[in-house]
Amino acid sequence: MDREHHDVLVVGGGPAGLSAATVAARHGLDVALVEERVTLGGQVHKQPGPGIVVRDPAAMGREYREGRALIDAAEASGATIMTSTAVVAVEGDAVVLVPDGGRARTVRARRLVLAPGAHDRPVAFPGWTLPGVLTAGGMQTIVKAQRVLPGRRVVFAGAGPLALAFPAQLLGYGAGIRTVLEAGPPPRIGDLLRIAGAAPGNRHLLQDAVRYRAALLRERVPLRYRRIVVRAEGDGRVEQVTHAAVDADWRPIAGSEEREPADVLCLGYGFVPSIELLRLAGCDFDFDEQLGGYVVRRDDWLRTSRPHVLAAGDGTGVEGSVVAVAEGRIAGLGAALDLGAIDAATAEREAAPARRLRGRRQALTRALRRMHDVGPGVFELTTPETTVCRCESVTAARLAETIDGTRDINVVKALTRAGMGPCQGRSCQRQVAAMIARRHRQPLGAVELATPRMPVRPVPIGALADDAVTGRTLFMRQDGDADVPAGELADE
């Protein structure tokens, strides 16, 4: 029998999830929030890890302080907060939770708010698996949560707002940035006019952008537009990076290669929404590469095509933390409205500021679109020997041979094991989909992703071999002459 039941269960302790939980709990609902990391705050408001004491919050910067305010509000709202707990499955109105080191359990809720955020858009090229090649998210975790600089000579290769923001932040932490490579074009007069038109309500973001650009200029870090990293080399770790000029589709131009020494290559080609739970829930999707690829379809209250599932933040299309907070509020109000905790007029009145904020931020995203459009060339940088699925060591050649015979990504997965490892395709699936699209002349958005399977996070089998999830007899072990449920043996 299920022991736990809530009005609203929120997945994700980033700005979207924290805001949704706070708003729903303040309206008197029984709310639980689940976060797999040890601390709340999500990606942008990542808090220092356990054991690190913050003596001077003012010195920690705006992102830390804004995150702290969101966390304090959620903690004061009365919502039950579970950290170090991963949601590994969604089925109907139930989710399966696995606390770190504990057993899986099923929790039911009348409304689910999924706010799982995004992860780095993976880009494969020769040498991308060398130690010292880090994604922006990975590097951010090391720097923000652990306060460690992984190297001194950093080359940053990426695109979009992150290609400006992240190197500037790293400079602030004392990293030596040699070069910033931006795959997109430099701004034109038309872009600047569009940005100026979208400035009302986005002043802070634009000021930040100016500040980041000024930091690069001050430290004499070259920002080179329309260049992409094509190779990383080194003896046991990255020592040298090769980059090349690209055309409008981000395809390298022959003869434009340059080499650069580096001990860290940081990759920031934008983010893709974490859609595993939304797919398990059976929600409908659209495709928009600029928002990160597959984006869940939602109504004005951020209900998905599954009416009891609402979705907010970067996990629904990557639009940044301001939109994440606004969407969290709207989803929290949507859940409160659906469950009768507030009437429609109250919901509309309270949602109005968040809707305005979201609308303004989305206007800025549209204004930046020409500069930030992702070129298909970014998925074409592998050679036959390049490892594409690093969990299962599957090369581009092995995949190409299989893709010659099928356009079905599930078949490619079954025949090559690409996407079957611990990351469950988060690193390789987009690359494989792009290979299928190219080989079979399909738009990328027309390639169906592999069927999602629980658990969406790697968890020990002992955590799942629990009768609440699997039934007592599914995982049995021999103990002398008797068959014993594996979970009971694990207890001994």
Ligand SMILES: Cc1cc2nc3c(=O)[nH]c(=O)nc-3n(C[C@H](O)[C@H](O)[C@H](O)COP(=O)(O)OP(=O)(O)OC[C@H]3O[C@@H](n4cnc5c(N)ncnc54)[C@H](O)[C@@H]3O)c2cc1C
């Ligand atoms: C790698 C990365 C770096 C970024 N860097 C910046 C930056 O420097 N500056 C900036 O302005 N913006 C940055 N962004 C964008 C910004 O982080 C987001 O816009 C904002 O944090 C989105 O908020 P969110 O709540 O939607 O998602 P997040 O902040 O990502 O929060 C989602 C939370 O859900 C949790 N979660 C996911 N799946 C599960 C699960 N199955 N079970 C339990 N918990 C789960 C995650 O651990 C995470 O804490 C970055 C985004 C990413 C992905």
